[in-house]
Amino acid sequence: MIATHLPLLQTLFPNIDDWGELGQACIDTLLMLGGSLLLTVAIGLPLGVLLFLTGKNQLHAMPKLYGGLSLVVNVLRSIPFIILMIVLMPVTYFLVGTKLGIRGAIPPLVIGAAPFFARLVETALREVEHGVIEASQAMGATTWQIVRHVLLPEARASLWAGVTVTAIALVGYTAMGGAIGAGGLGDLAYRYGYLSYKSDYMVVTVLLLIVLVQLLQMLGDRIVAHYSKR
Amino acid sequence: MIRFVDVHKSYRVDGKDVPALEPFDLDIADGEVFGIIGHSGAGKSTLIRLINLLERPSGGRILIGDTDIAALPDPALRAARQKIGMIFQHFNLLSSQTVSENIAFPMRIAGEKDARVLRARVDELLQRVGLTAHANKYPSQLSGGQKQRVGIARALANRPSLLLCDEATSALDPQTTASVLDLLAEINRELKLTIVLITHEMDVVRRVCDRVAVLDAGRIVEQGTVADVFLHPTHATTQRFVREALPEEAAGENVPYQNVQGRIMRLSFRGDTTWSPTLGRVTRETGIDFNILAGRIDRIKDLPYGQLTLAMQGPNVDAALQALRAAGIEVEELAR
Numbered sequence: 385m386i387a388t389h390l391p392l393l394q395t396l397f398p399n400i401d402d403w404g405e406l407g408q409a410c411i412d413t414l415l416m417l418g419g420s421l422l423l424t425v426a427i428g429l430p431l432g433v434l435l436f437l438t439g440k441n442q443l444h445a446m447p448k449l450y451g452g453l454s455l456v457v458n459v460l461r462s463i464p465f466i467i468l469m470i471v472l473m474p475v476t477y478f479l480v481g482t483k484l485g486i487r488g489a490i491p492p493l494v495i496g497a498a499p500f501f502a503r504l505v506e507t508a509l510r511e512v513e514h515g516v517i518e519a520s521q522a523m524g525a526t527t528w529q530i531v532r533h534v535l536l537p538e539a540r541a542s543l544w545a546g547v548t549v550t551a552i553a554l555v556g557y558t559a560m561g562g563a564i565g566a567g568g569l570g571d572l573a574y575r576y577g578y579l580s581y582k583s584d585y586m587v588v589t590v591l592l593l594i595v596l597v598q599l600l601q602m603l604g605d606r607i608v609a610h611y612s613k614r
Numbered sequence: 615m616i617r618f619v620d621v622h623k624s625y626r627v628d629g630k631d632v633p634a635l636e637p638f639d640l641d642i643a644d645g646e647v648f649g650i651i652g653h654s655g656a657g658k659s660t661l662i663r664l665i666n667l668l669e670r671p672s673g674g675r676i677l678i679g680d681t682d683i684a685a686l687p688d689p690a691l692r693a694a695r696q697k698i699g700m701i702f703q704h705f706n707l708l709s710s711q712t713v714s715e716n717i718a719f720p721m722r723i724a725g726e727k728d729a730r731v732l733r734a735r736v737d738e739l740l741q742r743v744g745l746t747a748h749a750n751k752y753p754s755q756l757s758g759g760q761k762q763r764v765g766i767a768r769a770l771a772n773r774p775s776l777l778l779c780d781e782a783t784s785a786l787d788p789q790t791t792a793s794v795l796d797l798l799a800e801i802n803r804e805l806k807l808t809i810v811l812i813t814h815e816m817d818v819v820r821r822v823c824d825r826v827a828v829l830d831a832g833r834i835v836e837q838g839t840v841a842d843v844f845l846h847p848t849h850a851t852t853q854r855f856v857r858e859a860l861p862e863e864a865a866g867e868n869v870p871y872q873n874v875q876g877r878i879m880r881l882s883f884r885g886d887t888t889w890s891p892t893l894g895r896v897t898r899e900t901g902i903d904f905n906i907l908a909g910r911i912d913r914i915k916d917l918p919y920g921q922l923t924l925a926m927q928g929p930n931v932d933a934a935l936q937a938l939r940a941a942g943i944e945v946e947e948l949a950r
Contacts, residue, residue: 519706522666522778523720524695533719537710611710 399584406572406585410592413568416486416558417596420493421551428498428550429543431457432505433531439506443517443527457499465496465557469564489566493557497550504546508539541611548604552597559593569593616642616665616776616810621674623660634660636833637674642825644775647802647809647915649819649840651855652829658812661829662778665810666698667691678776696724699769703781705761707753713764714740714749720771739767743797759790766797770805777801779811783818795821799915816859820844820914828852841914845882845921845944860910871948874907876927879935882944883920892941893922900937902928923948 390403400406431453437443438450463471469492473483476491512535520534536543562570569589577586622637635657642648652658663669664676667683676683678694686694707716717739718732726732740746743763753761762782769777779798783791799822802809813819819826819840826844827837830851836843847853871878881893888911897904909922926934935945 513704513706515702515704515706516708518668519700519702520719520723522668522695522698522700523723523772524692525723526692529723533722534708538708540710 397584397588399582400588406588409567409569409572409589412486413555413558413570413596416489416493416561416566416568417551417554419486420490420497420554420558421547423490423494424497424501424550424554425547427494428501429505431498431502433509433535435502435506436509436535437527437531439510443521443530457502460495460499461503463496465492466560466563468492468496469561484565485567489558489561489568493554493561496557497554500553501546501550504549505543508542508546509535511542512538541608544604544607544611548600548608551600551604555593555597555600615644615677615679616640616808617675617677618664619675619677621664621671621676623657623664623669623672631672633832635664638834640827640834640837642808642810644808645802645806646824647799647811647822649823649826650810650812650829651814651816651819651826652812653814653851655831656829657832658814658829659780662780662810662812665776665778666695666700696720696772697774698776698778699772699774700778700780701762701765701769701782703784705753705758705765705785707761707764707768709753712750712752713745713756716753716764717767717771720768724772735771736767739770742770742801743767757790758786759794762786762790762794763797766794766801770801770807775808777807777809779809781813782811784813784815791818792821798822816844816855820859820912822915824915828855841884841917841919844914845884845919846946871907874905874925876903876905876925877931878907878948879924879926880946880948881920881922881924881938882946883922884942884944885917885919887942888918888920890941892938892943896934896937896941900928900930900934902926902930902934 393403394400435450435453435457438446438453440447440450460468472492472495475495476488477483479491480487482488516534516538517530520530525534558566558568559570559573562568562572563574565571569592573586573589576582577584577589618638618640620637620639621635622633623635624631624633626632650658650661660669664671665678665683667676667686671684678698681694683691683694708719711719714736717736721732721735736749737746740749743766745760745763745767748756748760753764756764765782777798782798783794786794795818798809798811801807802822809822811818811823823840825838826840827834828843828849828851829835830849835849836847836852843852844856844859847856883892893904896902904927905925907923907925909920911918911920913919928934938945
């Protein structure tokens with residue numbers, strides 16, 4: 385698609401030297417987003433469930449564990465992402481063997497976003513009617529059965545809304561990550577658009593990010609609408 | 615048989631023990647419909663939740679059959695709960711699942727995986743509660759009465775021997791309430807299922823219960839057969855509940871007795887005496903005269919009963935009262 389419209393794009397943005405590089409940056413951003421979103425959900429979902437279950441008046445209320453988890457989550461959420469990324473560099477190196485590129489970006493992205501997503505999960509689960517949980521207990525369900533068959537299915541509309549919000553937050557994080565060597569659209573915007581005064585790069589990157597966020601939001605809204613019909 | 619022995623329950627609020635249920639004993643027999651009536655905050659929801667241990671007692675023993683339910687380890691408790699059905703005021707159905715899936719859910723919890731077994735049992739239950747046509751709908755597409763029928767089908771799925779009803783009709787209109795109560799009575803009759811229900815409406819107790827306990831501020835203040843409690847309430851709270859269930863005129867409460875000549879008597883007829891012309895016969899034989907001040911004829915579950923408030927005059931009133939009592943009619947003189 386880009387190839388067919390290339391002449392038009394070249395007239396609109398004459399200062400962009402290499403459209404291939406821009407395409408690669410798009411792919412990098414999508415890879416970072418996809419990878420980190422997957423891991424964020426994989427870590428944030430169980431963490432959110434744990435926060436919910438150990439919370440006050442819940443199935444397995446454990447004030448100390450809840451307090452500890454809550455503190456860690458709050459600390460990670462209160463550090464601005466750009467700083468978190470720098471602070472985490474040794475951890476990143478230890479985990480994936482590099483601080484750069486897509487691989488180097490994913491650990492800080494996940495560590496930044498998972499606590500955020502976990503809170504959204506906790507909130508979503510709290511909205512599940514207590515009576516439904518009580519009814520399952522009365523049927524003799526185990527905690528695992530309640531989580532698997534009651535809490536997650538009943539909360540799935542809000543959970544998908546949480547995934548959408550998290551994905552969009554991650555788009556912003558990946559752009560920031562670009563500034564310190566993660567690559568992707570943020571990297572282009574920073575190096576060419578900001579450091580080299582090629583404003584065309586800035587405009588195109590911003591437009592692409594807007595489109596990406598719009599698409600994510602639309603997709604998320606559709607999924608949420610599908611599940612909230614009931 | 616469910617037996618509460620010296621059971622009590624208190625909650626810890628701000629470091630202090632607040633009693634919810636004072637120590638009590640209570641026996642519920644197999645196959646009966648036992649009602650627990652009380653105002654909100656009287657402790658009835660706590661009491662019914664003690665039976666399946668959704669609430670743990672602070673002391674005492676709760677025996678279901680020979681098993682002390684509070685002493686069971688977790689897996690055994692879960693197994694016991696699978697054999698105790700429960701329905702709720704707000705139905706508590708899974709909104710993300712269809713009617714059929716909701717009914718199959720307790721069976722899945724209990725480990726049933728065979729789709730054919732599930733399907734067959736669900737169909738059977740749908741038929742029992744009259745919802746076959748709604749099998750694939752979601753709860754939000756159903757009326758309140760239909761949701762409660764799903765709740766009942768779900769509660770019966772694992773063939774329990776005991777059904778707990780937590781204000782099961784309080785969110786329903788009077789007509790729907792009547793049909794849900796009829797369904798509960800039918801289940802009790804046909805499946806020989808013990809039913810424990812809590813309610814704040816005497817009318818619910820009158821329609822389906824065999825025996826009733828009245829709960830007031832954490833204490834059982836009165837208990838007995840519904841006919842005894844309903845026709846001769848002794849505690850002030852019970853009297854209030856009974857009054858609420860009757861139209862004022864029928865209870866004979868608002869009649870200005872000071873303008874009435876004669877002795878004011880309340881006659882209660884139960885069962886067969888309701889249908890025999892005893893009052894007419896006794897009046898003729900004793901030559902007394904009477905004036906009807908209030909009255910009603912109704913049913914307590916399957917038992918017909920009548921209650922008449924009369925002003926009786928004449929020299930032979932005492933003889934007439936004796937004859938009425940001899941014929942099995944309960945007679946009490948009302949204070950002026």
